[in-house]
Amino acid sequence: MTELSYVRTEMLPESEPPASTVGIVGWARENLFNGWFNSVLTIISLYAIYSILAAILPWMLHNTWSATSLNECRDIVAASGAEHGGACWGVIRERWLQMMFGFYPSELYWRPILAFILLLVALAPVLFDTMPRKMLWFSALFPFLMPWLLWGGSIWPPISALIGFVLGYVVFRALSAATSDLIGLIGGVVAAVVWWLYLSGGFSSIAHGIIPIGIESVESRQFGGFMLSITIGVVAIGCSFPIGIFLALGRRSDLLIVKSLCVGFIEFIRGVPLITLLFVASTLLNIFLPPGTEFDIILRVFIMVTLFASAYMAEVIRGGLAALPTGQYEAADALGLDYWKAQRLIIMPQALKISIPGIVSTFIGVFKDTTLVSIIALFDPLNLSNAIRADSAWNGIVWELYGFIAVVFFILCFSMSRYSMYLERKLQTGHQ
Structure with missing residues (x-):
């Protein structure tokens, strides 16, 4: 007598998924063509994108980077046989530094560049917790370093501003321990404001007279661009x-x-x-x-x-x-x-x-x-x-x-x- 089993005792071999459900085809069917309405919208959108690119790309793709004026750009475009003109990228090549730095002295470009690099370093431990926590000390000092790099002058005004924050924190801790956090906060703010308004300028002048450390000053009107x-x-x-x-x-x-x-x-x-x-x-x-x-x-x-x-x-x-x-x-x-x-x-x-x-x-x-x-x-x-x-x-x-x-x-x-x-x-x- 033959004994039949109605429960499978071995696993079926794995099969590849249908080609229409994986890869680019599967993604397109799921996201772009998963119904007649979405399919129509996809076709209309693709036609609109094609029309825009067909109008913009011929205008953009002209080798006018070496031009030194708009007339020279037009001559280059005309020589290429373009009927509707083209972009004049020579202005970007010639003026991109001005777009970035405005009228900042060119020999001092290293200062805003260094300030931007240090900005990224200062932001790194704030934005990403995988960075060393000790870098937060530099993040706290950067707001006083950046204006000195950009505007120049004596180094003592930024240090004096930093002293105001340190003084406010010391007063806050002392009053908080003796009274309450609210009174400590008010006292710390008052102490810092008094220092900045009445004592900071004299301290900076005296310190600069003793130790004159500074770099070339740049006026605010020379700032510009990005x-x-x-x-x-x-x-x-x-x-x-x-x-x-x-x-x-x-x-x-x-x-x-x-x-x-x-x-x-x-x-x-x-x-x-x-x-x-x-x-x-x-x-x-x-x-x-x-x-x-x-x-x-x-x-x-x-x-x-x-x-x-x-x-x-x-x-x-x-x-x-x-x-x-x-x-x-x-x-x-x-x-x-x-x-x-x-x-x-x-x-x-x-x-x-x-x-x-x-x-x-x-x-x-x-x-x-x-x-x-x-x-x-x-x-x-x-x-x-x-x-x-x-x-x-x-x-x-x-x-x-x-x-x-x-x-x-x-x-x-x-x-x-x-x-x-x-x-x-x-x-x-x-x-x-």
């Missing part, structure tokens, strides 16, 4: 983030005066265009200062752009704080943590994680808004393009300069966007 935009963007982003955190906490505070001041500041700044604030910084700010006071124009821009970005940053972070469940606050209270420890260890890390997309969007917006300084006669990349076109050799150049500016801004903004996505993936703890 160096100016990056400098304003970095300072505004770096300063607006902590200010925005304190404003967000102040707006949610139970203290009536603190809450009212924060709400008033945020709503006023958000209700005024940045252009208006820049005009105030350029023309009206000196009216409220003592006669003869010199207030650097770029420093005024730093202050106004930082305040503008801080108001928007505060609302983004406040949204993250509001999104946290009340259980997190109750857990902090149950652990016996005071207000500042609860914010530092439990509340704020989660709120910032929730707010990452909004924070980075604010950063990108602030960086792009740096082009508005052209209205107060600072030579950002857009204003520099107008100056370049004023040269008779390049009068009539438009799209090449704007295209170069757009590409550089896209690279910088896209890099911030990609880092935001990386950070969100890294901090993701739940299921998508």
